[in-house]
Amino acid sequence: MAKKKLNEYQQTVRDLSDRIVEAQSPIRVLDAIKWDDSVKAEFFKHKAKELPKIDKSYYANSALSFDSEAKKLQFQEIERDITRQLGQFNPVGQIMRRMCREYRMVVRMLEARGTPDMGLISQELYGSASDAFHAGDPTLSDLGMMLSEALQNISDRSDLVDEPKDLNAKQAVKMLQERLNKSFGEAEGTIRVFESDGILADAAAGADYIKIRSDAMFNERDIRVLEVHEGLVHVGTTLNGQAQPICTFLAKGPPSSTITQEGLAILMEVFSFASYPSRLRKLTNRTRAIHMAEEGGDFLDIYRFYLDEGYNEDDSFTNASRVFRGSTPNGQPFTKDLSYTKGFIMVYNFIQFAVRKGKLDRIPLLFCGKTTLEDMRTLSQLVEEGLVVPPQVLPPQMRDLNALSAWMCFSNFLNHLSLDRIEADYANIL
Template sequence: MNSQQKLDDYQLCIRALSDRIVEAQTPIRVLDAVKWDDGIRDGFLKAKGKQPPAVDRDYYLSRPLAFDAAAKKLEFQNIERDITRQLGQFNPVGQIMRRMCKEYRMVIRMLEARGTEDFGLISQELYGAASDAFHAGDPTLADLGLMLSDYLNNIAARGDLEDEPKVLGASDAVNILQQRLAGVFGDDTIRVFESDGILADAAAGADYIKIRSDARFNERDVKALEVHEGLVHVGTTLNGLNQPICTFLAKGPPSSTVTQEGLAILMEVIAFASYPTRLRKLTNRTRAIHMAEEGADFLEVFEFFREQGYGLEGGYSNASRVFRGSVPNGLPFTKDLSYLKGFILIYNYIQLAVRKGKLEQIPLLFCGKTTLEDMRTLRKLVDEGLVLPPKYLPPQFQDMNALSAWMCFSNFLNHLSLDRIEADYANIL
């Protein structure tokens, strides 16, 4: 079904409710609401990292939210009530939309609680905690972070896997990315441009990628941005914007952040775009969040990043990601757990889909800002014509033959005991 065809009453009803969610969430900008301004950084650097950042509850109260929190929570409650009235309690698409409304209300409560203990507790509800297990009896995210650090230390000890020099400036990266993404999405679909006002090296919007003007890159960095920001983040947004009925798929609440970041990291791995330094960045963030959950304050987390080789500014930048929205001795903002947590959950999902022969489920991860727990429902919604399959798919997910072969081997290899293998291979490795 294309968007030109006339929608029936049921589809129009879903579209109207979906549009209300999209409209209601527009002013909610989590990262804008929790970030610290340059004055906080300047004060910290001036004190040479010896004093915690000057952030308390009053700091956040002096930076009000861009919307009326009480009115916004009520708006989502009204939408949720209307979803039940118009679609019923057990309607599958209604259940997804109701959960989104609840989640956005929780996001608003978290933002209202900036600078208090509740901020960190609600963050854990939305994004998870480092001490969460994946499955009963399995290692936690914190365990995974430590395990990966050990592997990375063994690799680093070799001394011959140095990163290539960062010889590309922002304008070089912009030109390369623009050219590569035009080949996937068409010439005018995605804009890539330089920007001064971002913290990270790059950031993706609905149909654009911003590159920080003073950032430096090597070929590997650009490849990672191409698959992470371009093929996944912008791709899923465009696929969501392409939905004629379930327009909510263009917007992602926190539960979709875990799925989206997990997809992006998986794509980096299977496109051979990841590398040890990039992986260490993710493990360091996970370890730092776990430290803060265990009671470490800003200066202790800052020192951890200094030990990892970061300078004064780099240490501050990384530590502030952990405590933004909170206070220097408070619970952490746990959004950065999404990368490794999402990667493990998505990888397991795809493995299981291959094992059970449900390959058609896998590309649906890309049909918008999806959430893993909705995948079974989304399959039904595609069959009903309420959701369109993804228009844009990374090449690795277009080729189900290759992906399923890789996962079949992976499934088998997971059953082998690495400890036993290590003992048996001792004489040849």
């Protein structure tokens, strides 16, 4: 079937969108800020008692894969051309201009590796653990403590102990590939799963693939989480973005979309009953660790925090290094890992509000690419105009809006009940 020819306006949007996609392609944030294996070896050589030797000169030895000044100028020129060709108030133009500004800020953050500015810019892009959602509401760190306390109450139950991680990377690749082939149906073979020894996390998603860390171990529950989180959400939204005939920028995500996408991934873990207590504990510990670093804690403080939480030495080092990557071991943290809990709350509230207002059509649009919550009304308008196509790859829970709506209606009702009163009334029967 031949592609429909774009009109002049659509082609202008497509050309500007393609320029953003091309300009951001060499920017790899996590690759630019990661620590090499020698840092870990040196840390344990000194019996885990000295701060890693990380400063500005360390990052200078790992040059960026692009000219940062030229890259900032490139995004500035694209932003200027968006205004010239689409006007100041054009909706899709406003989204693309914000993306250009975010990418310039990302470049500034990478230029500031090993300096105090790195952490400050990170907070601008991803937020701070001290951020509140609304005036008077708990902060992210408060929510992290509340969740940790709830999880602590069930931590000693023998029937909630995690299954042993007896699947190696090769077995995990095979099992995850089979599950994704089944989940994506006609798209079988679209997503590749393979081993990699160059990632910090147990797994990481790319445009059409999922990498599994070669030395990581898994259980079947972990595979289910990876299927939902990395496959159905991260790769799924990428595939939907790549299918956009005009707004090709939806295939790539700046930091504002990271918060939405990670929150969406965690929410889908919950909706699909793939998540579990120790998984939530891992996420809340990331928030608590970042808060500790923002309050002046250094690498050793965070490392010992994870030891106290029951992690082994290797995992404690890995988790602590996530907090300080791009920064220094006694500097402000890299706050991207706040995206999970922050995004979860924001996306959940958005879906709940959409159901309450009867705007169910807005919910699947979360999956039409690397979206940002503040753009959802605009994206709905762009779908009506034909500039954005609805998502084709959707998790089952998002295809069944009847069930999702019922869930959210009950949730909205329960939110109005007093938990303190319920606790008092149920004390004698629990």
